[in-house]
Amino acid sequence: MDGNGRWAKRRLLPRIAGHRQGVESLRRCIRACAQRGVRALTVFAFSSENWNRPEDEVSGLMDLLAKALAREVAELQRGGIRLLFIGERRGLPARLRQGLAEAEAATAQGAGMVLNVCFNYGGRWDIAQAAARVAASGEPVTEIALDRAMALSHVPDPDLLIRTGGEQRISNFLLWQCAYSELFFSDRLWPDFDEAALDEALAAFVARERRFGKTSEQVARPSA
Ligand code: IPE
Ligand code: MG
16 A cells, blocks of 8 residues: 555645545445455555654554554444454554454454455565474475465465555565465555556456466366
8 A cells, every 4th residue: 555655745744644544545445345345355554664764654653553443443343344463563562462452353253355454564574484483383394384374374365466656566565475466556646546446456457367377278278
């Protein structure tokens, strides 16, 4: 979800105003995805590297998450959405950690869409923590064992990965899981990413041929 800062700057507003608008955009996107039958939505809210931002922006983002939780959990419950936080909990303020655990518990029965919010997350962190867990278990280090130990093992690998804000890079998002994801880069800043922009990404996804290493003939006729 990239582009909040630039959205604010264009309006001569402080960066945190862009992040606040980013929360609104996320609400809209969650609703739109649920309506379109998306089973799992994973968003990148705060990266392992975002700690390097100015202190007031970091604390502003923590604050924004705590406030959004207090406001939105009931709505997620009503929508049958199961909320999970993915990332390193240690290092987050204790009160926020408790808020995350409470929000997860409150939505645990949600049988509709799964919403993974990656917070204090990095793709490399996930691979390393999975490797450490497999090593500690004494199990052989295989792709299957690592896959099971990854923080997102409860959902399939993403079919579609969307990055907003015009940048064409992965920036330490789902490094392990995006091996065969279709990538879609949107020039829209995240606060401007609306239903029409989502539908544009979904239409592009539907038009792609996914071969997973096979030939075009094989995927057209699965027996070939
Ligand atoms: C949001 O956008 C990403 C977060 C870390 C919350 P940015 O804050 O990176 O926005 P730009 O790239 O400065 O526009
Ligand atoms: Mg950015």
